[in-house]
Amino acid sequence: MTDERAGEERPDSDRGRSFETREVHASARTDQYGALATPIYANSTYEYDTMDGPRGDHRYSRISGPTRGELEAAFADLEGADHAAAFASGMAAIDAVCSLLTGGDHVVVGESVYAETHELLTRVYARYGIETTVVDSTDPAAIADAMREETAMVFAETPTNPTLRVVDLEATAAVVDDHPGDPLLVVDNTFASPYLQRPLEYGADLVVESLTKYVGGHSDLVAGAVATRDPALAEAIGYYQYLRGGTPGPFACFLALRGIKTLSARMERHCRNATAVAALCDGHDAVERVYYPGLESHPNHAVAREQMADFGGMVSVDLAGGREAAAAFAADLDVFVLAESLGGVESLAEHPATMTHQDFSREELERAGIPPGLVRLSVGTEARDDLLRDVEASLNGLTA
Ligand SMILES: Cc1ncc(COP(=O)(O)O)c(C=O)c1O
Known part of the structure; x- marks a missing residue:
């Protein structure tokens, strides 16, 4: 925190310990040796004792694995979420969120979201019959005006890239909540990181993030994640993660976990x-x-x-x-x-x-x-x- 803001009370999720303590202890030390850093489980498959089920919690690494599991738990905790899914990149995480859309849906997106997010919606998802309206996402009234009966998602990024405008998440969540179609509010939190801002606490349904950036923090990995408090959304995102398989390998998860600690x-x-x-x-x-x-x-x-x-x-x-x-x-x-x-x-x-x-x-x-x-x-x-x-x-x- 800059000198000017030092000592100010910061919002934090109600998780007992403060953010700075939880991030340092992000690895759960659950392996048999009590390793302080989560080990890199670099294997594709897990042994079954009988045909009825694998010996431990995992059976195949696209579906789940211990290193990724630790990262997902840590990221969910820092975002004030209950569930998280990790992906091979921030874009894969954003694509997972967009996979919740169906043909005929309408999306309202901020005008200065990450260029590829804009492109994914307007050039790829458009081909599946999903229409996108681009608005000034720092103006909740503009978002309200752009919403239609079939609006299924409002996608905002804050601060925005590269003009660093800030979306009023509370006001935006109120506008989205007021809409009869029950659209989802999705927030890309990459520029802030969960240390500076936690969109779920302001009413977002889903938070997406490129872990490649501040969470990783050392320009040595590419990964992404989605977090939510809603079990049904978590299940839908998890199903997509399992089927499409855009998951990060254990080394990227290890690096992201290491980044989280600092x-x-x-x-x-x-x-x-x-x-x-x-x-x-x-x-x-x-x-x-x-x-x-x-x-x-x-x-x-x-x-x-x-x-x-x-x-x-x-x-x-x-x-x-x-x-x-x-x-x-x-x-x-x-x-x-x-x-x-x-x-x-x-x-x-x-x-x-x-x-x-x-x-x-x-x-x-x-x-x-x-x-x-x-x-x-x-x-x-x-x-x-x-x-x-x-x-x-x-x-x-x-x-x-
Ligand atoms: C705000 C934002 N969201 C998403 C992404 C995509 O992340 P990745 O490169 O990890 O796919 C980026 C990448 O720069 C970004 O700046």
């Missing part, structure tokens, strides 16, 4: 560093606009303050010189690495219009509010002064 410690440093980087960029002559929910000038600052424990590790800057300035800025950075993805300990910079959002048409970029000069920074856990020197030198290079 999530809060890393997030606190990410937030502190990002706050400083945003403050530096704000007001610099080379910068047209800074997008960071922690800035008082941010349009959703009040919601972020209410809903999140801190403001996150992502900062986007729109450079006054447009695309050329973005290229020069990125090339000049030294500590920040030019790469896609986010949430690892290493600071990364990327240019959404040519990198993560390269499949967006010009209209889609405009609708998502992504100008040509926008650079997204995933602020890592390095020393704050090194990061500030790096960003300042690159920005100064643009105005020299």
Whole structure:
């Protein structure tokens, strides 16, 4: 937590121990040796003593396994859920959620959700007769207006990628609850992580997350997860996981579990560093606009303050010189690495219009509010002064 927010009471799920204790003890130490770290059970199948059933809890690793089981239990606990299912990637987790839809259903989705989420809905699920309406998901009234009789799902991501707008989850859940068709509210919590925000506590039905990012935290794995409090939804997602088989291997689960143990410690440093980087960029002559929910000038600052424990590790800057300035800025950075993805300990910079959002048409970029000069920074856990020197030198290079 940044100095400013230290000592403030943070919402936490009613789980006895605090988040920071539960994450450290995420592995249940249930193996025969009492191993502190969950072992990697790298096998595909399990022995049956008789034909009536396997000896232990597992029979085949696509269906379940001990390492994945520990990860699912830990993720559910941190999200304040009762059930979780792990997948081979964040996109596989999002696809699992979309598999709850049937032909004729309608989905309302935020305009700046992750580019592939948008593409999955509008280019793949559209082929199965599922229609999507894109709205400003930070405006609950716009969501209400977009909903129809056949709306089966509202999919929001918060903070959004890459413009870091914050969805008011409580107000959105109220709008969704009021709708007679009983649609599902799904929230992609990747940018916040369960340490900063737990959407189920605000009324979401399902939370999805790319564990590749903050939960893993070291840029060394690809995985995803879905969590819920609803047993029927958990069963439906579990059935899909079993049939389609997009599950993570035990090594990815092991790495995700290891990441979970330090999530809060890393997030606190990410937030502190990002706050400083945003403050530096704000007001610099080379910068047209800074997008960071922690800035008082941010349009959703009040919601972020209410809903999140801190403001996150992502900062986007729109450079006054447009695309050329973005290229020069990125090339000049030294500590920040030019790469896609986010949430690892290493600071990364990327240019959404040519990198993560390269499949967006010009209209889609405009609708998502992504100008040509926008650079997204995933602020890592390095020393704050090194990061500030790096960003300042690159920005100064643009105005020299
Ligand atoms: C917000 C968000 N959701 C989902 C995903 C997809 O995750 P993965 O790459 O693990 O499939 C990403 C990836 O960047 C993301 O940023």
